[in-house]
Amino acid sequence: MAESKVRKKAGARKQRDAQTSTPRVKAPGSRRWVPPVFITVGLLGAAWLVIYYIAGRQIPFMGDLGNWNILIGMGLMASSFVIATQWR
Template identity: 65%
Template sequence: MPESRTRKSADAKKKQTAAVAKPKKVKTPASRRWVPPTFITVGLLGVAWLITYYIAGADIGFMTALGDWNILIGMGGMAAAFAIATLWK
């Protein structure tokens, strides 16, 4: 015949609850205050590069030498700004 379950004593209950530890709080990452000014600056530099290329690119020697790479540089700056913006919490 099976034995009936016995009640746990108060000491046994304390030991069981002590064994189950409270979950540790996860520390939030450090402040990322540098992200907003950085992505705004990088994005505006990309836009400024494109505007300068379209308005005065023919008069600026190194921009003339770069040719269509100027578009990639400007768009790359804006894409980098969006990539940096994903770091913002």
């Protein structure tokens, strides 16, 4: 039985695509370090804020920083979300 023209075209297209396709690049390796670092930095930022609000005036270096403590705590939490984007 004769093949239809559609099949012939599809077969020729597959051969042409196989010859002209570029080799696939392998995805980067596992990033197992991301979840522990993400959680650690996020919890560190939250702990910084909690400690500042509870005992900030009694800790010498935190009292000297004043409202910069809020920026430090929020910055740590924001950086943890930036780190989380590296996880695949």
